[in-house]
C-alpha cells in the first residue's frame with residue numbers, strides 16, 4: 617500500500633474503533649450549516665484532532681468533529697466543519713476526510729456550502745442544487761502520482777453530480793415548498809471575496825454561484841466512485857452593478873436560515889433513498 621492509502625486505513629480503523637457501524641452516507645456541513653448534525657441520533661462525536669492523520673485545525677476551522685449516527689434511518693457520518701484551502705491546507709489535506717469516509721463504506725457524499733449568488737433570479741437563503749461546477753482554484757487534489765487502488769488517473773467529469781439524486785432533491789424540495797434552483801457552482805480559493813469585475817467574469821463564463829470549497833471534495837469523491845449530491849445556500853447577492861460590501865455576521869445569519877431549510881430537506885431525501 618502507498619503512503620496515502622495507509623493513512624486512510626489508519627484513520628478509518630480509528631473511527632471504526634469508536635463507531636462500529638458502516639455508514640451509507642457522508643455529509644459535509646458548510647459554514648453556518650451545522651444545525652443538521654444535532655438531528656443525528658445515537659451519535660458518536662469524534663473531534664478531528666483525535667483522528668490519526670487528519671489535518672491539524674487552524675483557528676478558523678476550530679469546532680471540527682465527525683458526528684456519526686443515524687439520520688432518517690440511514691447510517692451517516694457528518695463532518696461538522698471542513699478544511700478550506702484558504703486556511704493553508706493542501707488539496708490532499710482538504711480532501712482526506714472524503715477518502716476516509718469512502719474507506720468506511722459510504723456510497724453517497726452530500727456536500728453543502730455557503731455561496732455567493734450571481735444569478736439575478738436568486739434570493740438570500742435560497743437552496744441551490746449544484747448541477748455542475750467550474751474549478752477555478754488553480755490546483756487539484758488529484759495532482760501527483762495516482763494510486764490506482766483509490767481511483768483512475770483520469771476520472772471522467774461529464775456528470776459529477778448524480779442525476780438521480782438531483783431529481784430526488786428537486787421533487788422533495790418542491791413538495792416541502794422550499795425555494796430552490798439548479799445551479800452551476802464555481803470554486804475560487806478565497807479568502808477575499810470577488811471584485812465586481814470578477815463577479816461579472818464568473819457570471820459571463822456560466823456560473824450561478826461562487827464559493828471557496830466543495831469542488832476539491834467532489835473531485836475526490838468522483839475519483840473514488842461515490843455518488844455526489846451538492847447544495848449551496850445563497851448567502852450574499854453578487855450582482856456586479858449593485859454590489860454591497862458583505863459582512864460576515866450577515867452571511868452567517870442568512871446561512872442559518874438556509875441551513876434550517878437544508879435541515880428539513882436533507883433528512884427527507886435520505887428517507888427516500890430506498
Ligand code: HPA
Pocket residue numbers: 730731732733804806808809810826827828851852854
Ligand atoms: N464569494 C466567494 N465565496 C463566497 C461568497 C462569495 O461571494 N459568499 C460565500 N462564500
